[in-house]
Amino acid sequence: MIRVLLADDEAMVRAGVKAILDTDPGIDVVAEAADGREAVQLARVHRPDVALLDIRMPRLDGLAAAAELRRTAPGVAIVMLTTFDEDQYVARALGEGANGFLLKAADPRELLIGVRAVADGAAYLSPKIALRVVADLRGGRLARHDHARHRVAALTGREREVLALVGEGLSNQEIARRLTLVEGTVKAHVSAILHRLDVANRVQAAILAYEAGLTTAR
Template sequence: MIRILLADDQPLVRAGLRTVLASDPELEVVAEAADGRAALTAAERCRPDVALLDIRMPGMDGLTAAESLRTGHPALRVMIITTFDEDRYIARALDAGVHGFLLKSGDPYELIAGIKAAMNGGTVLAPAVAHRIVRVLHGGELRDRLAARTGVQSLTPRERDVLALLGEGLSNAGIARRLHLAEGTVKIHVSAVLNKLGLTSRVQAAIYAYRAGLAG
């Protein structure tokens, strides 16, 4: 069972998220908070596996709470879920070492899959967030693009398909649905892609896919 701390200042939003999470028997909301300070207290009291934090909350905001949680609870998987995908929020969240940045407008299934991916050591980005990061990094040199286009030649056609979907910010579950594969098979392909290209994260893979012309 994955124990979840849910922090959002809007009761209706918390209720909606709680309903989505309750649809999966492997997930359990063990604590709720309406601001960042309450989230820190709840984390101390309940010791959740995952903290799901909104950004804009009264008092201590979600990003400040995320930074404190990452420092005080290294094993806790901290994820941001918000309506905002502005660059300054994304950059600060990634600098804080969060394990996910998801949008409330996304597919509920992607939220559940994202939590499970984070528990397995992944970093999960909503597709819109992944695209924004790639656009910010668009100023890379032509040499990087040429190297990426050469590098993908070492991949099998299926691995290139997987890399392209990593470029869209999809989770393993999302890739599995798109390619009609078992999620375990996708996990094997993702590992092969990262190993062959010398990458260490899904974010690096998304950037590589863009440079190689597989994602836009």
């Protein structure tokens, strides 16, 4: 069962998101918060697997809440909920450790796919947001390519293989099947990769894999 914390200051939005999540018997909304500060407090109590955070909330916005959760509850996967005109916050959110980004106006199936993806250790970006991220990456790709390749060179050959698959958005289980490894071994490789590259999460690692040329955006 995937335990989810939902935080949004609009009660109707929370009700709508919860209704979608409730259609999946493998997902349980264990707590709801109306602001970022309450979300952080409830995360400490309920220990959810995934926190869905609206970006714009009172007391503590979603970005600040994500940073606080990364410090105090590092095991919680964080997914930001946003409207399309707020996607300028994507880079900052990823820097704060967010594992995913979803549009409120997207197909409801994206919400379920995204929650399951991050709960399984993968990253998930709404396709429209992913296009913007790829465009931003391409804008300065040549300038970042050499730097990324230098950082990735510190990894072992197997770690680079794992990083390339992380860059493709595969979960630990999928990587294990692809490389014929035990899932626990993949988890150990991913932890080592994040440490060696000094990145906060799989999203940042995936971006670095793209910049280093280990994978291509799809």
